[in-house]
Amino acid sequence: MSLADRPGHEVAAEVRRGSLKAVEVVEAAFKRIEQVDGRRPALGAEPQPDDQQFIHAFLLADRQRALAAAAAIDQKVAAGEDPGPLAGLPLAVKDIFCVRGTPSTAASRILANFVAPYSATPVERLEAAGAVVIGKVNLDEFTFGSSNESTAFLPPPGNPWRPTHVPGGSSGGSAAAVAAGESALSLATDTAGSIRQPAAFCGVVGLKPTYGRVSRYGLIAFASSLDCPGPAARNVTDVALALQAMAGRDPRDATTAAAPVPDYSERLEAGVAGMRIGLSSDYFRIVAPPVGGGEIETRPIDPDIEATIRQAAERLAQAGAVIVEDVPLSNTHLAIPAYFVISRVEAASNLHRYDGVKYGHRTADPVADLHQLYRKSRGEGFGTQVKLRILMGMYVSAEQYEMAYYEKALRVRTLIRRDFEEVFNPAGDYRLDALLTPTTPTTAFPLGAVYGDSVVMQYADALTVPANHAGIPGVSVPAGLSADGLPIGLQLLGADFSEATLLRIGRTWEQISADDAWRSQRPMVLAEVGP
């Protein structure tokens, strides 16, 4: 097996011991990038015939910087020092985080020329734990999307399992890079499902921590009350190690929680005996318009996905868990309507800072006054989906609609939060340790099949966004492959700060399913790469 495909925790352990060089690990990642990534995405690039054979995850792959960092880790080991639990692991950073000295673009023309003067806290912490930043990966512009197709840097990433299909979004580059072995880890963000949904589509593990568990300092803001940085990797153990490095208070982000950070690896192998895991019919259907448009309807999710999740529940029961059926989460269907309001209001507010004056794109056209400078710079710099979000934010927060929409949405958020509090209450009727749900209503869809229909696209997050409203943690873990060979993700949701429990259940699932036939399948782009 190539170094690029090996589990990160094994690789890091060998680097720490000195039996493997961090430089070799990083070289293997760059070799894989050369094999599968294809041409580097560029602003407004025209499509080319062979684009859909490659991943196109990386906006920046900085070999020199990465090799220098890897060499420093090898020197530490040689000097008898411990380079940390992530020693030498390649890290692909979603280009929504500032990394000192690198272009930090948010996949937008308006920030295409912005070079970050500082690094985000999660980046600094992962590097301090030994991870090596190998580059920045693509995303939906300002994270606004669920397919990664709204990026200003084209071609958009493809799904390693089938590059004619989307990798999901907004962290499409992150999930794709990890799935294809281009990186062991990715640092991403989740505002409505942007880590978990692409993780499900690409067959990797993605964790959205509890709001406040990981610092947002240095993250380019979208919806500040919902944005959560978190890791993606190919297995649960690696995700636990990455979270360990990132989690905890940060004096530079006042919303980080002062709650103690547990050891996420300690009880990872402890199994699920006696744990109470809930299934809810509210997560096996969605209330959404049909693809192609039409009135909002209630319909079941993809039957392949439902069957996979129910089988996973049965097998967790055989491993000793207590499965609690028919758990009511009756406000789930309101999560997307409320998200349409809350996220747009926060986005419009956060994106007012882009003005062509302080940093980022400024129009080259002559302008008569400051207002014209704003209008031209923002008109040229923002993509269509960004403009759409800002306009909706303006509308629903206007004085005459605020009560009907924004305040109403914040009260619906209370109802969604209460649904979860009820089922996780240790003294309540359900007393759940976790909910087991599908991560997504469908598997990955073809590039171009949904993009442009902003309503249908938003419902790709129907099963992930409730956790963002409530602030609770969630993890997506590979659960199998659909009949047509695309990954299916299972989602585990838990009470505030229950990441250790969710990871433990996820790890148990990995062990239960370790010998399943689907586990030996590899993404399509790796077919010609060789073992």
Next chain:
Amino acid sequence: MPNPADGPITAEVFAHLVRLAQFELTEQERDYLRSELNGQLKAIRQLEAMEIGDELPITSHGVPYGPAIRPPIRQDEITGSPLADEILEGAPQVQDRYLVVPDIPHEELK
């Protein structure tokens, strides 16, 4: 701006939103954006159908920041940044360490 009640966003309201948002649009963008806004409003109006009283509190963050996890208030102290020059290097137009902007529309106060 007239309130369209439960109707679609009119061209007039749309133009007002674009002014507030401060960007220029192409004709093609204009048609697409207004149509998508009205599509999204259909979904959003599910909220209007909900009977929720004002007594239900709002949630602006999911996780309640109780005393156990709330970080302490920090001292209000000036801590300089060594990054000022680098930040200025990122600005589109600078002169003598000032950001340069075109005329700022204003009215003289009497």
